[in-house]
Amino acid sequence: MAKIIYHCYGGSHSSVTAAGIHLGILPRKRVANTAELLGVPYYDEYQPVTHGRLRFIGRDVLGNEVFVLGKRTAGPDTTIFLHNIAELFDCGEEIYPVDTTFPVNPLMVIGGFLSRGLNLVSLGRPIVIYGTKIAYPFLAEIAADVFKTVKKNPAPSRCTLSLPERRFLFYICPAHDRLSLLLAGLHLNPDIGDLELLNWITSLEFSGELGTLQYLGKADNYELYLVGAGREPEIMARTLRETRTLMKIPQLSLCIVYLQQPTSLLLKGIGKLRNFLSSKSGVLCWLEKLLLRGFVEKRRQEAYVIKTSLLEGILD
Structure with a gap:
Protein backbone atom coordinates (compact mmCIF):
# COMPACT_ATOMS: atom_id res chain seq x y z
CA MET A 1 0.00 0.00 0.00
CA ALA A 2 1.08 3.57 -0.64
CA LYS A 3 2.23 5.99 2.03
CA ILE A 4 0.81 9.34 0.94
CA ILE A 5 2.50 12.44 2.36
CA TYR A 6 0.68 15.75 1.95
CA HIS A 7 3.15 18.54 2.72
CA CYS A 8 2.88 22.30 3.26
CA TYR A 9 4.70 25.02 5.22
CA GLY A 10 3.47 24.20 8.71
CA GLY A 11 1.64 20.91 8.26
CA SER A 12 -1.43 22.48 9.87
CA HIS A 13 -3.72 23.85 7.17
CA SER A 14 -3.57 23.02 3.45
CA SER A 15 -1.93 19.61 3.91
CA VAL A 16 -4.29 18.66 6.73
CA THR A 17 -7.30 19.79 4.71
CA ALA A 18 -6.23 17.81 1.64
CA ALA A 19 -5.59 14.75 3.81
CA GLY A 20 -9.02 15.14 5.41
CA ILE A 21 -10.68 15.29 1.99
CA HIS A 22 -8.69 12.27 0.80
CA LEU A 23 -9.79 10.22 3.81
CA GLY A 24 -13.43 11.28 3.60
CA ILE A 25 -13.28 13.13 6.92
CA LEU A 26 -14.16 16.25 4.96
CA PRO A 27 -16.71 16.46 2.13
CA ARG A 28 -15.48 16.07 -1.45
CA LYS A 29 -18.36 17.71 -3.29
CA ARG A 30 -18.84 20.88 -1.24
CA VAL A 31 -16.82 23.27 0.88
CA ALA A 32 -16.46 22.12 4.47
CA ASN A 33 -17.90 24.26 7.23
CA THR A 34 -15.93 25.57 10.19
CA ALA A 35 -16.84 22.75 12.55
CA GLU A 36 -15.85 20.14 9.97
CA LEU A 37 -12.46 21.76 9.37
CA LEU A 38 -11.73 21.96 13.09
CA GLY A 39 -12.69 18.31 13.40
CA VAL A 40 -9.78 17.16 11.24
CA PRO A 41 -6.77 16.00 13.28
CA TYR A 42 -4.05 18.68 13.56
CA TYR A 43 -5.97 21.42 11.74
CA ASP A 44 -4.60 24.79 12.96
CA GLU A 45 -2.52 22.96 15.55
CA TYR A 46 1.18 23.68 15.54
CA GLN A 47 4.33 23.10 17.56
CA PRO A 48 7.82 23.92 16.22
CA VAL A 49 8.95 20.33 16.72
CA THR A 50 6.38 19.14 14.17
CA HIS A 51 8.38 20.59 11.27
CA GLY A 52 9.98 17.64 9.53
CA ARG A 53 7.81 15.12 11.39
CA LEU A 54 5.43 12.80 9.57
CA ARG A 55 2.07 12.88 11.34
CA PHE A 56 -0.33 10.05 10.64
CA ILE A 57 -3.89 11.11 9.80
CA GLY A 58 -5.48 7.78 8.86
CA ARG A 59 -5.97 5.04 6.27
CA ASP A 60 -8.12 5.51 3.20
CA VAL A 61 -10.64 2.96 1.96
CA LEU A 62 -7.94 1.39 -0.23
CA GLY A 63 -5.70 0.76 2.77
CA ASN A 64 -3.18 3.51 1.96
CA GLU A 65 -1.65 5.39 4.88
CA VAL A 66 -2.03 9.18 4.82
CA PHE A 67 0.42 11.54 6.54
CA VAL A 68 1.00 15.28 6.73
CA LEU A 69 4.36 17.03 6.84
CA GLY A 70 5.39 20.57 7.74
CA LYS A 71 8.43 21.62 5.71
CA ARG A 72 8.82 25.36 6.48
CA THR A 73 10.41 27.12 3.48
CA ALA A 74 11.63 23.97 1.72
CA GLY A 75 9.09 24.56 -1.04
CA PRO A 76 7.56 22.23 -3.64
CA ASP A 77 10.91 20.52 -4.28
CA THR A 78 10.23 18.55 -1.10
CA THR A 79 8.34 16.21 -3.42
CA ILE A 80 11.50 15.71 -5.49
CA PHE A 81 13.55 15.21 -2.32
CA LEU A 82 11.27 12.48 -0.96
CA HIS A 83 10.81 10.85 -4.36
CA ASN A 84 14.55 10.67 -5.07
CA ILE A 85 15.25 9.14 -1.66
CA ALA A 86 12.46 6.60 -2.12
CA GLU A 87 13.72 5.71 -5.60
CA LEU A 88 17.19 5.06 -4.21
CA PHE A 89 15.67 2.43 -1.93
CA ASP A 90 13.38 0.98 -4.62
CA CYS A 91 10.36 2.46 -2.84
CA GLY A 92 9.42 5.00 -5.49
CA GLU A 93 5.95 3.53 -5.97
CA GLU A 94 5.24 3.22 -2.27
CA ILE A 95 6.15 6.75 -1.11
CA TYR A 96 3.78 9.30 -2.63
CA PRO A 97 4.60 12.92 -1.64
CA VAL A 98 2.06 15.61 -2.57
CA ASP A 99 2.66 19.36 -2.38
CA THR A 100 -0.37 21.36 -1.21
CA THR A 101 1.15 24.85 -1.10
CA PHE A 102 -0.11 25.95 -4.53
CA PRO A 103 -3.69 26.73 -3.38
CA VAL A 104 -2.50 28.60 -0.27
CA ASN A 105 -3.73 32.22 -0.36
CA PRO A 106 -2.73 35.35 1.61
CA LEU A 107 -5.58 34.88 4.08
CA MET A 108 -4.24 31.44 5.00
CA VAL A 109 -0.73 32.84 5.39
CA ILE A 110 -1.80 35.80 7.53
CA GLY A 111 -4.31 33.84 9.58
CA GLY A 112 -1.92 30.95 10.09
CA PHE A 113 0.84 33.31 11.22
CA LEU A 114 -1.44 35.07 13.70
CA SER A 115 -2.93 31.85 15.04
CA ARG A 116 0.13 29.61 15.12
CA GLY A 117 3.07 31.98 14.89
CA LEU A 118 1.89 34.61 17.38
CA ASN A 119 -0.58 32.39 19.27
CA LEU A 120 -3.39 34.88 18.58
CA VAL A 121 -5.84 32.08 17.95
CA SER A 122 -9.04 34.09 18.40
CA LEU A 123 -7.82 36.59 15.80
CA GLY A 124 -6.00 34.35 13.35
CA ARG A 125 -8.18 31.23 13.27
CA PRO A 126 -11.27 32.84 11.65
CA ILE A 127 -9.01 34.33 8.97
CA VAL A 128 -7.21 31.08 8.18
CA ILE A 129 -10.50 29.17 8.13
CA TYR A 130 -11.99 31.67 5.68
CA GLY A 131 -8.88 31.36 3.52
CA THR A 132 -9.09 27.57 3.67
CA LYS A 133 -12.67 27.68 2.44
CA ILE A 134 -11.55 29.77 -0.55
CA ALA A 135 -8.77 27.28 -1.32
CA TYR A 136 -10.98 24.27 -0.63
CA PRO A 137 -12.03 23.45 -4.24
CA PHE A 138 -8.37 23.37 -5.30
CA LEU A 139 -7.38 21.18 -2.35
CA ALA A 140 -10.31 18.88 -3.12
CA GLU A 141 -9.07 18.57 -6.70
CA ILE A 142 -5.56 17.68 -5.50
CA ALA A 143 -6.92 15.02 -3.13
CA ALA A 144 -9.21 13.60 -5.83
CA ASP A 145 -6.32 13.30 -8.30
CA VAL A 146 -4.16 11.53 -5.71
CA PHE A 147 -6.95 9.12 -4.77
CA LYS A 148 -7.63 8.36 -8.43
CA THR A 149 -3.94 7.70 -9.07
CA VAL A 150 -3.38 5.33 -6.15
CA LYS A 151 -6.60 3.50 -6.97
CA LYS A 152 -5.55 3.00 -10.59
CA ASN A 153 -1.93 2.16 -9.74
CA PRO A 154 -1.79 0.45 -6.34
CA ALA A 155 1.64 0.49 -4.72
CA PRO A 156 3.52 -2.65 -3.68
CA SER A 157 3.13 -3.67 -0.06
CA ARG A 158 6.77 -3.11 0.85
CA CYS A 159 10.10 -1.88 -0.46
CA THR A 160 12.32 -4.31 -2.32
CA LEU A 161 15.72 -3.07 -1.14
CA SER A 162 18.09 -5.92 -0.35
CA LEU A 163 19.25 -5.37 3.21
CA PRO A 164 21.81 -5.55 4.70
CA GLU A 165 23.70 -6.07 1.41
CA ARG A 166 23.57 -2.33 0.69
CA ARG A 167 24.29 0.36 3.24
Whole structure:
Protein backbone atom coordinates (compact mmCIF):
# COMPACT_ATOMS: atom_id res chain seq x y z
CA MET A 1 0.00 0.00 0.00
CA ALA A 2 1.08 3.57 -0.64
CA LYS A 3 2.23 5.99 2.03
CA ILE A 4 0.81 9.34 0.94
CA ILE A 5 2.50 12.44 2.36
CA TYR A 6 0.68 15.75 1.95
CA HIS A 7 3.15 18.54 2.72
CA CYS A 8 2.88 22.30 3.26
CA TYR A 9 4.70 25.02 5.22
CA GLY A 10 3.47 24.20 8.71
CA GLY A 11 1.64 20.91 8.26
CA SER A 12 -1.43 22.48 9.87
CA HIS A 13 -3.72 23.85 7.17
CA SER A 14 -3.57 23.02 3.45
CA SER A 15 -1.93 19.61 3.91
CA VAL A 16 -4.29 18.66 6.73
CA THR A 17 -7.30 19.79 4.71
CA ALA A 18 -6.23 17.81 1.64
CA ALA A 19 -5.59 14.75 3.81
CA GLY A 20 -9.02 15.14 5.41
CA ILE A 21 -10.68 15.29 1.99
CA HIS A 22 -8.69 12.27 0.80
CA LEU A 23 -9.79 10.22 3.81
CA GLY A 24 -13.43 11.28 3.60
CA ILE A 25 -13.28 13.13 6.92
CA LEU A 26 -14.16 16.25 4.96
CA PRO A 27 -16.71 16.46 2.13
CA ARG A 28 -15.48 16.07 -1.45
CA LYS A 29 -18.36 17.71 -3.29
CA ARG A 30 -18.84 20.88 -1.24
CA VAL A 31 -16.82 23.27 0.88
CA ALA A 32 -16.46 22.12 4.47
CA ASN A 33 -17.90 24.26 7.23
CA THR A 34 -15.93 25.57 10.19
CA ALA A 35 -16.84 22.75 12.55
CA GLU A 36 -15.85 20.14 9.97
CA LEU A 37 -12.46 21.76 9.37
CA LEU A 38 -11.73 21.96 13.09
CA GLY A 39 -12.69 18.31 13.40
CA VAL A 40 -9.78 17.16 11.24
CA PRO A 41 -6.77 16.00 13.28
CA TYR A 42 -4.05 18.68 13.56
CA TYR A 43 -5.97 21.42 11.74
CA ASP A 44 -4.60 24.79 12.96
CA GLU A 45 -2.52 22.96 15.55
CA TYR A 46 1.18 23.68 15.54
CA GLN A 47 4.33 23.10 17.56
CA PRO A 48 7.82 23.92 16.22
CA VAL A 49 8.95 20.33 16.72
CA THR A 50 6.38 19.14 14.17
CA HIS A 51 8.38 20.59 11.27
CA GLY A 52 9.98 17.64 9.53
CA ARG A 53 7.81 15.12 11.39
CA LEU A 54 5.43 12.80 9.57
CA ARG A 55 2.07 12.88 11.34
CA PHE A 56 -0.33 10.05 10.64
CA ILE A 57 -3.89 11.11 9.80
CA GLY A 58 -5.48 7.78 8.86
CA ARG A 59 -5.97 5.04 6.27
CA ASP A 60 -8.12 5.51 3.20
CA VAL A 61 -10.64 2.96 1.96
CA LEU A 62 -7.94 1.39 -0.23
CA GLY A 63 -5.70 0.76 2.77
CA ASN A 64 -3.18 3.51 1.96
CA GLU A 65 -1.65 5.39 4.88
CA VAL A 66 -2.03 9.18 4.82
CA PHE A 67 0.42 11.54 6.54
CA VAL A 68 1.00 15.28 6.73
CA LEU A 69 4.36 17.03 6.84
CA GLY A 70 5.39 20.57 7.74
CA LYS A 71 8.43 21.62 5.71
CA ARG A 72 8.82 25.36 6.48
CA THR A 73 10.41 27.12 3.48
CA ALA A 74 11.63 23.97 1.72
CA GLY A 75 9.09 24.56 -1.04
CA PRO A 76 7.56 22.23 -3.64
CA ASP A 77 10.91 20.52 -4.28
CA THR A 78 10.23 18.55 -1.10
CA THR A 79 8.34 16.21 -3.42
CA ILE A 80 11.50 15.71 -5.49
CA PHE A 81 13.55 15.21 -2.32
CA LEU A 82 11.27 12.48 -0.96
CA HIS A 83 10.81 10.85 -4.36
CA ASN A 84 14.55 10.67 -5.07
CA ILE A 85 15.25 9.14 -1.66
CA ALA A 86 12.46 6.60 -2.12
CA GLU A 87 13.72 5.71 -5.60
CA LEU A 88 17.19 5.06 -4.21
CA PHE A 89 15.67 2.43 -1.93
CA ASP A 90 13.38 0.98 -4.62
CA CYS A 91 10.36 2.46 -2.84
CA GLY A 92 9.42 5.00 -5.49
CA GLU A 93 5.95 3.53 -5.97
CA GLU A 94 5.24 3.22 -2.27
CA ILE A 95 6.15 6.75 -1.11
CA TYR A 96 3.78 9.30 -2.63
CA PRO A 97 4.60 12.92 -1.64
CA VAL A 98 2.06 15.61 -2.57
CA ASP A 99 2.66 19.36 -2.38
CA THR A 100 -0.37 21.36 -1.21
CA THR A 101 1.15 24.85 -1.10
CA PHE A 102 -0.11 25.95 -4.53
CA PRO A 103 -3.69 26.73 -3.38
CA VAL A 104 -2.50 28.60 -0.27
CA ASN A 105 -3.73 32.22 -0.36
CA PRO A 106 -2.73 35.35 1.61
CA LEU A 107 -5.58 34.88 4.08
CA MET A 108 -4.24 31.44 5.00
CA VAL A 109 -0.73 32.84 5.39
CA ILE A 110 -1.80 35.80 7.53
CA GLY A 111 -4.31 33.84 9.58
CA GLY A 112 -1.92 30.95 10.09
CA PHE A 113 0.84 33.31 11.22
CA LEU A 114 -1.44 35.07 13.70
CA SER A 115 -2.93 31.85 15.04
CA ARG A 116 0.13 29.61 15.12
CA GLY A 117 3.07 31.98 14.89
CA LEU A 118 1.89 34.61 17.38
CA ASN A 119 -0.58 32.39 19.27
CA LEU A 120 -3.39 34.88 18.58
CA VAL A 121 -5.84 32.08 17.95
CA SER A 122 -9.04 34.09 18.40
CA LEU A 123 -7.82 36.59 15.80
CA GLY A 124 -6.00 34.35 13.35
CA ARG A 125 -8.18 31.23 13.27
CA PRO A 126 -11.27 32.84 11.65
CA ILE A 127 -9.01 34.33 8.97
CA VAL A 128 -7.21 31.08 8.18
CA ILE A 129 -10.50 29.17 8.13
CA TYR A 130 -11.99 31.67 5.68
CA GLY A 131 -8.88 31.36 3.52
CA THR A 132 -9.09 27.57 3.67
CA LYS A 133 -12.67 27.68 2.44
CA ILE A 134 -11.55 29.77 -0.55
CA ALA A 135 -8.77 27.28 -1.32
CA TYR A 136 -10.98 24.27 -0.63
CA PRO A 137 -12.03 23.45 -4.24
CA PHE A 138 -8.37 23.37 -5.30
CA LEU A 139 -7.38 21.18 -2.35
CA ALA A 140 -10.31 18.88 -3.12
CA GLU A 141 -9.07 18.57 -6.70
CA ILE A 142 -5.56 17.68 -5.50
CA ALA A 143 -6.92 15.02 -3.13
CA ALA A 144 -9.21 13.60 -5.83
CA ASP A 145 -6.32 13.30 -8.30
CA VAL A 146 -4.16 11.53 -5.71
CA PHE A 147 -6.95 9.12 -4.77
CA LYS A 148 -7.63 8.36 -8.43
CA THR A 149 -3.94 7.70 -9.07
CA VAL A 150 -3.38 5.33 -6.15
CA LYS A 151 -6.60 3.50 -6.97
CA LYS A 152 -5.55 3.00 -10.59
CA ASN A 153 -1.93 2.16 -9.74
CA PRO A 154 -1.79 0.45 -6.34
CA ALA A 155 1.64 0.49 -4.72
CA PRO A 156 3.52 -2.65 -3.68
CA SER A 157 3.13 -3.67 -0.06
CA ARG A 158 6.77 -3.11 0.85
CA CYS A 159 10.10 -1.88 -0.46
CA THR A 160 12.32 -4.31 -2.32
CA LEU A 161 15.72 -3.07 -1.14
CA SER A 162 18.09 -5.92 -0.35
CA LEU A 163 19.25 -5.37 3.21
CA PRO A 164 21.81 -5.55 4.70
CA GLU A 165 23.70 -6.07 1.41
CA ARG A 166 23.57 -2.33 0.69
CA ARG A 167 24.29 0.36 3.24
CA PHE A 168 24.06 4.09 2.73
CA LEU A 169 25.58 7.12 4.41
CA PHE A 170 23.95 10.44 3.60
CA TYR A 171 25.71 13.75 4.14
CA ILE A 172 23.06 16.45 4.45
CA CYS A 173 24.21 19.50 2.47
CA PRO A 174 22.58 22.92 2.75
CA ALA A 175 22.45 24.96 -0.44
CA HIS A 176 25.85 26.38 -1.43
CA ASP A 177 27.55 24.96 1.68
CA ARG A 178 31.02 23.56 1.00
CA LEU A 179 31.79 22.46 4.57
CA SER A 180 29.58 19.38 4.31
CA LEU A 181 31.39 18.48 1.10
CA LEU A 182 34.70 18.93 2.91
CA LEU A 183 33.65 16.50 5.63
CA ALA A 184 32.31 13.94 3.15
CA GLY A 185 35.51 14.12 1.12
CA LEU A 186 37.63 13.45 4.20
CA HIS A 187 35.43 10.51 5.11
CA LEU A 188 35.83 9.08 1.63
CA ASN A 189 39.61 9.60 1.58
CA PRO A 190 41.00 10.38 5.05
CA ASP A 191 44.63 10.40 3.86
CA ILE A 192 44.12 12.95 1.12
CA GLY A 193 46.38 16.00 1.19
CA ASP A 194 44.98 19.45 1.86
CA LEU A 195 45.66 20.82 -1.61
CA GLU A 196 44.24 17.77 -3.37
CA LEU A 197 41.17 17.90 -1.13
CA LEU A 198 40.56 21.59 -1.83
CA ASN A 199 40.97 21.05 -5.56
CA TRP A 200 38.45 18.22 -5.38
CA ILE A 201 35.95 20.36 -3.45
CA THR A 202 36.13 23.28 -5.86
CA SER A 203 35.76 20.95 -8.85
CA LEU A 204 32.49 19.45 -7.59
CA GLU A 205 29.38 20.69 -9.37
CA PHE A 206 27.02 20.15 -6.47
CA SER A 207 24.85 23.06 -5.38
CA GLY A 208 23.06 21.45 -2.44
CA GLU A 209 19.69 22.47 -3.85
CA LEU A 210 16.81 20.50 -2.40
CA GLY A 211 16.34 17.09 -4.01
CA THR A 212 19.80 16.78 -5.55
CA LEU A 213 21.80 13.61 -4.93
CA GLN A 214 25.40 12.83 -5.79
CA TYR A 215 27.16 9.53 -5.28
CA LEU A 216 30.74 9.94 -4.05
CA GLY A 217 32.00 6.40 -3.64
CA LYS A 218 32.25 3.64 -1.07
CA ALA A 219 33.91 3.76 2.35
CA ASP A 220 33.59 1.51 5.41
CA ASN A 221 31.14 -0.69 3.43
CA TYR A 222 28.81 2.28 3.01
CA GLU A 223 27.78 4.05 -0.17
CA LEU A 224 28.40 7.75 0.42
CA TYR A 225 25.96 10.29 -0.98
CA LEU A 226 25.67 14.05 -0.86
CA VAL A 227 22.02 14.95 -0.26
CA GLY A 228 20.94 18.48 -1.17
CA ALA A 229 18.72 19.95 1.56
CA GLY A 230 18.28 23.48 0.22
CA ARG A 231 17.38 26.17 2.74
CA GLU A 232 16.06 23.80 5.41
CA PRO A 233 18.81 21.26 6.18
CA GLU A 234 17.67 20.60 9.75
CA ILE A 235 14.07 20.02 8.65
CA MET A 236 15.15 17.79 5.78
CA ALA A 237 17.48 15.77 8.02
CA ARG A 238 14.56 15.21 10.38
CA THR A 239 12.28 14.33 7.46
CA LEU A 240 14.85 11.87 6.17
CA ARG A 241 14.99 10.09 9.52
CA GLU A 242 11.20 9.97 9.60
CA THR A 243 11.14 8.55 6.08
CA ARG A 244 13.70 5.93 7.06
CA THR A 245 11.36 4.78 9.83
CA LEU A 246 8.38 4.90 7.48
CA MET A 247 10.17 2.65 4.98
CA LYS A 248 11.28 0.35 7.83
CA ILE A 249 14.93 0.70 6.90
CA PRO A 250 17.28 -0.29 9.75
CA GLN A 251 19.34 2.57 11.12
CA LEU A 252 22.56 0.71 10.33
CA SER A 253 21.51 0.49 6.69
CA LEU A 254 20.94 4.24 6.38
CA CYS A 255 23.05 6.61 8.47
CA ILE A 256 22.65 10.37 8.27
CA VAL A 257 25.25 13.05 8.95
CA TYR A 258 24.16 16.63 9.44
CA LEU A 259 26.42 19.42 10.71
CA GLN A 260 24.26 21.73 12.79
CA GLN A 261 26.78 24.55 12.93
CA PRO A 262 26.26 27.36 10.39
CA THR A 263 28.69 27.83 7.55
CA SER A 264 30.72 30.97 6.91
CA LEU A 265 28.49 33.59 5.28
CA LEU A 266 31.37 34.69 3.07
CA LEU A 267 32.05 31.10 2.03
CA LYS A 268 28.37 30.55 1.30
CA GLY A 269 28.22 33.76 -0.71
CA ILE A 270 31.18 32.69 -2.82
CA GLY A 271 29.52 29.32 -3.38
CA LYS A 272 26.34 31.01 -4.60
CA LEU A 273 28.30 33.26 -6.91
CA ARG A 274 30.32 30.38 -8.32
CA ASN A 275 27.19 28.35 -8.99
CA PHE A 276 25.53 31.34 -10.61
CA LEU A 277 28.51 32.03 -12.85
CA SER A 278 29.37 28.33 -13.34
CA SER A 279 32.92 29.32 -12.44
CA LYS A 280 35.55 26.64 -11.85
CA SER A 281 38.68 28.77 -11.82
CA GLY A 282 40.03 32.21 -11.21
CA VAL A 283 39.71 34.49 -8.23
CA LEU A 284 36.58 32.87 -6.81
CA CYS A 285 38.16 29.40 -6.75
CA TRP A 286 41.30 30.78 -5.13
CA LEU A 287 39.31 32.65 -2.49
CA GLU A 288 37.12 29.63 -1.76
CA LYS A 289 40.17 27.41 -1.26
CA LEU A 290 41.74 30.03 0.99
CA LEU A 291 38.67 30.13 3.23
CA LEU A 292 38.17 26.35 3.23
CA ARG A 293 41.77 25.73 4.27
CA GLY A 294 41.00 27.05 7.74
CA PHE A 295 38.35 24.37 8.25
CA VAL A 296 40.30 21.32 7.06
CA GLU A 297 41.93 20.23 10.33
CA LYS A 298 38.70 20.41 12.32
CA ARG A 299 36.87 18.48 9.62
CA ARG A 300 39.57 15.79 9.69
CA GLN A 301 38.87 15.28 13.37
CA GLU A 302 35.12 15.17 12.77
CA ALA A 303 35.53 12.68 9.92
CA TYR A 304 37.54 10.42 12.22
CA VAL A 305 34.79 10.57 14.87
CA ILE A 306 32.14 9.77 12.25
CA LYS A 307 34.09 6.80 10.89
CA THR A 308 34.66 5.46 14.41
CA SER A 309 31.00 5.91 15.34
CA LEU A 310 29.98 4.18 12.13
CA LEU A 311 32.17 1.16 12.84
CA GLU A 312 30.84 0.96 16.40
CA GLY A 313 27.25 1.21 15.19
CA ILE A 314 26.44 4.33 17.20
CA LEU A 315 26.25 6.96 14.46
CA ASP A 316 23.00 8.89 14.11
